[in-house]
Amino acid sequence: MEDHPVIRAKGVNFYYGKFRALTDISMDFEKNRVTALIGPSGCGKSTLLRLLNRMNDLIDGTRVEGEVLFEGKNIYGPEVDPVEIRRRIGMVFQKPNPFPKSIFNNITYGPRLAGLSDRVELEALVERSLKQAVLWDEVKDILGQSAMMLSGGQQQRLCIARALAMKPDVLLMDEPTSALDPVSTAKIEELIQDLKRDYTIIIVTHNMQQAARISDRTGFFYLGRLIEYSATEKIFTRPDVKQTEDYITGRFG
Amino acid sequence: MALQSSMRWRYFKEGLFFGLVRLSAFVITAALGGLLFYIFFHGLGVISWDFLTLPPTDSMTKGGIMPAILGTVCLTLGAIVIALPLGILSAIYLTEYAKQGRLVRVIRIGVNCLAGVPSIVFGLFGLGLFVVFLQFGPSILSGSLTLGILILPTIIGASEEALKGVPQTFREASLALGVSKWQTIYRIVLPNALPGILTGSILGIGRAAGETAPIMFTAAAFFTAKLPSSIFDEVMALPFHVYVLATAGTHIEATRPIQFGTVLVLVGLVLAVDLVAIVIRGTIRKRKRW
Numbered sequence: 077m078e079d080h081p082v083i084r085a086k087g088v089n090f091y092y093g094k095f096r097a098l099t100d101i102s103m104d105f106e107k108n109r110v111t112a113l114i115g116p117s118g119c120g121k122s123t124l125l126r127l128l129n130r131m132n133d134l135i136d137g138t139r140v141e142g143e144v145l146f147e148g149k150n151i152y153g154p155e156v157d158p159v160e161i162r163r164r165i166g167m168v169f170q171k172p173n174p175f176p177k178s179i180f181n182n183i184t185y186g187p188r189l190a191g192l193s194d195r196v197e198l199e200a201l202v203e204r205s206l207k208q209a210v211l212w213d214e215v216k217d218i219l220g221q222s223a224m225m226l227s228g229g230q231q232q233r234l235c236i237a238r239a240l241a242m243k244p245d246v247l248l249m250d251e252p253t254s255a256l257d258p259v260s261t262a263k264i265e266e267l268i269q270d271l272k273r274d275y276t277i278i279i280v281t282h283n284m285q286q287a288a289r290i291s292d293r294t295g296f297f298y299l300g301r302l303i304e305y306s307a308t309e310k311i312f313t314r315p316d317v318k319q320t321e322d323y324i325t326g327r328f329g
Numbered sequence: 330m331a332l333q334s335s336m337r338w339r340y341f342k343e344g345l346f347f348g349l350v351r352l353s354a355f356v357i358t359a360a361l362g363g364l365l366f367y368i369f370f371h372g373l374g375v376i377s378w379d380f381l382t383l384p385p386t387d388s389m390t391k392g393g394i395m396p397a398i399l400g401t402v403c404l405t406l407g408a409i410v411i412a413l414p415l416g417i418l419s420a421i422y423l424t425e426y427a428k429q430g431r432l433v434r435v436i437r438i439g440v441n442c443l444a445g446v447p448s449i450v451f452g453l454f455g456l457g458l459f460v461v462f463l464q465f466g467p468s469i470l471s472g473s474l475t476l477g478i479l480i481l482p483t484i485i486g487a488s489e490e491a492l493k494g495v496p497q498t499f500r501e502a503s504l505a506l507g508v509s510k511w512q513t514i515y516r517i518v519l520p521n522a523l524p525g526i527l528t529g530s531i532l533g534i535g536r537a538a539g540e541t542a543p544i545m546f547t548a549a550a551f552f553t554a555k556l557p558s559s560i561f562d563e564v565m566a567l568p569f570h571v572y573v574l575a576t577a578g579t580h581i582e583a584t585r586p587i588q589f590g591t592v593l594v595l596v597g598l599v600l601a602v603d604l605v606a607i608v609i610r611g612t613i614r615k616r617k618r619w
Contacts (some may be wrong), residue, residue: 097503114463131501131504131505134500134501134504136428147567159507159508159509160507161507162504162505162507163506163507164505164507166505166506167505169498169501169505170501171498173496173498173499173501173502174502174505175502175517176521185503185506186506186507186508187510187518189506189512189516235502236507238502239505239506242506251359273510
C-alpha cells in the first residue's frame with residue numbers, strides 16, 4: 077500500500093510568548109496509520125498534537141511559524157476557520173472529559189450544533205459511534221443516564237465515541253490511557269487498532285510499550301525537536317540516533 | 330521548675346486565645362439573634378392580613394403597608410431585570426473573551442471600586458442622570474436603574490467566580506468537537522455556571538431590596554395610596570417608609586409599632602430571598618459531580 081500523508085507539518089516553529097516550544101518540525105502523518113509521538117515530559121509532543129487541530133489557538137500569547145498542511149491546505153492560512161478544522165480533526169484528551177449530560181446527549185452535542193436534527197438519524201449515529209468505540213453493549217440500556225455515572229475507562233470510550241460522531245478524518249489522542257487502569261487501557265488499545273481502518277490516528281503517549289504495541293510509525297521528540305521519525309519497529313529495535321536508543325531503553329527520560 | 334512554669338504560661342495562652350475565638354463567634358451570633366428577636370418582639374404585634382393588604386390611613390398612623398411592599402417588589406424586580414443580563418454579559422466578556430491583561434485588570438478594579446461606593450452616592454447619581462437628565466422623573470424606572478447599578482458589582486463578581494468554576498476541560502471538549510466559542514459558552518459554560526451565578530446574584534438582590542439611600546431621590550414616594558400602573562410611577566418602598574415614619578412622620582412615637590412591623594416584613598422578604606439562594610445552592614451541590 078502506498079502512503080498518503082493526510083497531514084504534513086513543514087518547518088513548524090511554535091512559541092509560548094518568547095519561549096520556543098517546537099523547533100523546525102517537519103513530518104508527515106499517513107492515512108489510516110497510527111502514529112505515536114513519544115519523548116520525555118516537556119519535549120513538545122503534546123504541543124505539536126494540539127497544533128494539528130488549532131487547539132493551541134485558545135492559549136493567549138502563542139505563535140506558529142511554518143505550515144501545517146491538511147489535505148494539501150495550510151490550516152494556519154488566513155482564510156481557514158479553526159472551527160471547521162476541528163470538525164475534521166477530532167481530539168481525545170488525557171483525562172476523560174464527558175459533559176455533565178446524558179450519554180445520548182454527549183454523543184449528539186457536536187452533530188446537533190453542526191446542524192443534524194433528525195431524531196432517527198441522531199439515534200443511528202449514537203448507536204454507530206458507541207459501537208465503534210466498543211461501548212454500545214455496556215450502555216445501550218442507560219443512554220438517558222448521566223455520563224458522569226460511568227467508570228473512567230467507559231468515560232474515555234464515550235469521549236472517543238463523541239469525537240467519532242463528528243465523522244472526523246483524523247483522531248488526535250493526547251495520552252488517552254494515562255488516567256486509566258490496565259484493563260481499560262487494553263480495551264482502548266484494541267479499539268485504536270480497529271479504528272485505524274477508518275481513521276488516521278495520532279497519539280501522544282508516555283508509555284513506550286504502548287507506542288510499540290499499537291503504532292505503525294513513531295516520532296521521538298526531545299527539547300522541542302523531532303529527533304527521529306520512522307517505522308515503529310525500526311525505532312524500537314535499531315534506532316539511528318543514540319538519544320532515541322537511550323530514551324527507549326530507559327537510560328534517561 | 331522553669332520548664333513547668335513555661336508550660337503553664339503556654340496553656341494559659343492557649344486557653345486565652347481559644348476563649349477569644351469562641352467569644353467572637355458568640356458575640357456575632359448573639360448580635361444577629363438579638364436583632365431578629367428585637368424586631369420580632371416589637372413588630373409581630375401589628376402584623377395582620379389587613380396590615381399586609383391595605384394602604385396606610387390617617388396620616389400613615391393606621392392601616393397597612395401594601396403599597397410599600399408592592400413598591401419594593403417592583404423596584405427589586407426592576408433592578409434584577411436590568412442588572413442580571415448586564416452583569417452576566419460583562420462577566421462573560423471578562424472571563425471568556427477579554428485578553429487577560431492591563432485592560433481587564435483596570436475593569437476589575439473599576440468594578441471593585443463601584444462595590445465600595447456609598448449608596449447615597451448612587452442615589453445622587455441616579456437623581457442627576459435618570460430623574461433629571463433623562464427626565465424619567467422619580468419613578469420605578471429611575472429607582473430600578475439606580476439599584477441595578479448598585480448591585481452590578483455583586484452580580485459581576487458572582488458570575489465571574491461561577492464561570493471560572495466551570496472546568497476548562499469542558500470548554501476544550503466542546504471546542505475540539507468543532508463547536509464555536511459562543512456556542513460553547515452558551516451550551517456548556519453558561520448552563521454549568523448558572524446556579525452559581527444565581528446564588529451570588531440573589532444575595533445582591535437582597536441588598537437592593539433593603540437599600541434606602543439610592544431610592545430616596547429616584548423612586549420613593551412619601552405617601553401614595555395609588556398602586557403603580559406603569560414604570561414611570563412613583564412608589565412607596567419598605568425601607569423608605571420606615572425612614573419617613575421614624576424621622577418625618579406626624580406622630581413618630583405613635584407609629585413605632587408600624588415601623589417595626591414594616592422592618593419585620595422587609596427582613597422577612599430579604600430572608601426569604603436568601604433562603605431561595607440557599608436551597609438552589611443545596612440542590613446544585615448534590616447534582617455536581619466533577
